[in-house]
Amino acid sequence: MNDISRSFVASHVLGIPKSGIREFFAIAATMEDAISLGIGEPDFVTPWHIREAAIFALEQGKTSYTDNLGLIRLRREVAKYVEKNYGASYDAPTEVLIGVGVSEILDCALRAIINPGDKIMYHEPCFVSYSPSIRLCHGVPVGVPTRPEDNFEFNIDEVRRCWQPGCKAIIINFPTNPTGGIATRKQLEDLAEFAKEKNMLVISDEIYSELTYDGGHASIASIPGMKERVVFLHGFSKAFAMTGFRIGYACAPKPIIEGMMKTHQYALMCAPIISQEAAIEALMNGRPDMEKMREQYMRRRDYIVGRFNGMGLECHLPKGTFYAFPSVKKFGMTSMDFAKFILEKAKVAVVPGNAFGPSGEGFLRASFSTSYENLVEAADRMEKAIETLKA
Ligand SMILES: Cc1ncc(COP(=O)(O)O)c(C=O)c1O
Known part of the structure; x- marks a missing residue:
């Protein structure tokens, strides 16, 4: 008999949930002219x-x-x-x-x-x-x-x-x-x-x-x-x-x-x-090329963290990496709802903080490994969208 009801996938593999990031970016991929702050890799080409x-x-x-x-x-x-x-x-x-x-x-x-x-x-x-x-x-x-x-x-x-x-x-x-x-x-x-x-x-x-x-x-x-x-x-x-x-x-x-x-x-x-x-x-x-990229990341970090705090997204200054991790708690939304809202209203893709573990709920991960111009545009769009929440 050909028993097709059997799962060939091991139970411990079946038990692992799909990545929260993937799920979210499947939505983002369908949108035109979205700016992605979701990427976990350098925007620079290898020296x-x-x-x-x-x-x-x-x-x-x-x-x-x-x-x-x-x-x-x-x-x-x-x-x-x-x-x-x-x-x-x-x-x-x-x-x-x-x-x-x-x-x-x-x-x-x-x-x-x-x-x-x-x-x-x-x-x-x-x-x-x-x-x-x-x-x-x-x-x-x-x-x-x-x-x-x-x-x-x-x-x-x-x-x-x-x-x-x-x-x-x-x-x-x-x-x-x-x-x-x-x-x-x-x-x-x-x-x-x-x-x-x-x-x-x-x-x-x-x-x-x-x-x-x-x-x-x-x-x-x-x-x-x-x-x-x-x-x-x-x-x-x-x-x-x-x-x-x-x-x-x-x-x-x-x-x-x-x-x-x-x-x-x-x-x-x-x-x-x-x-x-x-x-x-x-x-x-x-080393010299790496130092140059590092300087760029630092300049972008200072800019985007300043903008987030200015628009009401409380954000501590990250001491390393190329990620900012602002809080959305005061808007009374989950990370996922806020990320979806920003994607739909501002066409900016960020990653819901809970994708990184339960303690990340109420936060977003926004990568600043994108050009300074993109960061300016993304911040302007996000600020406008957030204004509509305050109205
Ligand atoms: C903390 C951390 N470790 C490891 C990796 C994987 O890096 P690799 O490209 O070397 O596999 C990443 C990639 O995002 C990361 O963020």
């Missing part, structure tokens, strides 16, 4: 010398697989870059893994460490993939809320309150997508103490670290005694405007890298060689 390195790699006939861990030349540059900028030293041949973006490398880390039922903590609102990625590995996500009244700052007391027996690791992300928050060295030291006390691993996603505008960036990997229990994740997508190259890396103790390698080598084999060659160029010579 020319980096693209040129990719082209040159092709010209030289570099079209093969690489070592599963990544080109040793790239791993050496990564180790140098991480030591210089993050204060943690790693052995390039054994403690660095190159992967297909932080997305893949995070998945490798989770698959390497999670036994079914292990609990993994993360502070939220956060990057949309953390909770589903944990569940796809048969782990149990444990969200740690952050509070709007503290501008969503990381709070160690809340981490202690949410901790449960069986928590094996915590994912942290500073600067934070979507709130733009950063962590001070003192906050990281408190977390380091806690991780030692509970014998937990810290997975630190530092993908926005170069895009820190105030206060400077500190890495938990640099805190004495932490290297053994930190998986440092970073990539090229944001700071070097290289999302399409799909390249990221992990630095971690050898046994964890070996565990991650198993997923990476059997699922992906290796990151594309052309992207790896481009990444070497980015690390060696990309």
Whole structure:
């Protein structure tokens, strides 16, 4: 008998909801002349010398697989870059893994460490993939809320309150997508103490670290005694405007890298060689271009946050990333209703804050990785639409 009623999809996969962002952008995609502040990637094209390195790699006939861990030349540059900028030293041949973006490398880390039922903590609102990625590995996500009244700052007391027996690791992300928050060295030291006390691993996603505008960036990997229990994740997508190259890396103790390698080598084999060659160029010579992009983001941040506050959308100043996270609470609407209202009335697409976790309800994520002119136009349109609510 041909039983077509059977679902071939695993139950833990069926249980994962679709991304809130996708649902929302399906509506936005049907509108003409909408301005999108929803995008989570740089509006800049990858700097020319980096693209040129990719082209040159092709010209030289570099079209093969690489070592599963990544080109040793790239791993050496990564180790140098991480030591210089993050204060943690790693052995390039054994403690660095190159992967297909932080997305893949995070998945490798989770698959390497999670036994079914292990609990993994993360502070939220956060990057949309953390909770589903944990569940796809048969782990149990444990969200740690952050509070709007503290501008969503990381709070160690809340981490202690949410901790449960069986928590094996915590994912942290500073600067934070979507709130733009950063962590001070003192906050990281408190977390380091806690991780030692509970014998937990810290997975630190530092993908926005170069895009820190105030206060400077500190890495938990640099805190004495932490290297053994930190998986440092970073990539090229944001700071070097290289999302399409799909390249990221992990630095971690050898046994964890070996565990991650198993997923990476059997699922992906290796990151594309052309992207790896481009990444070497980015690390060696990309700093000045990155600084220029950073200055642009900062100028845009100051503008859009000022405009949001001026039109009644209370907004704290994000200390990093390219996202503003204004509140819509005083308009008495949900994030989704307000985002739909702004899309329909102003033709401006923003992401409802609850797409990033329950603590994001009542907020919007507006990306300022779009041109200054677009930001001016979007702010003018939003201001007009909001006026109609006040009437
Ligand atoms: C916090 C965070 N981590 C990881 C990623 C994924 O980056 P990649 O392009 O390296 O996969 C993103 C992308 O938006 C992100 O916001």
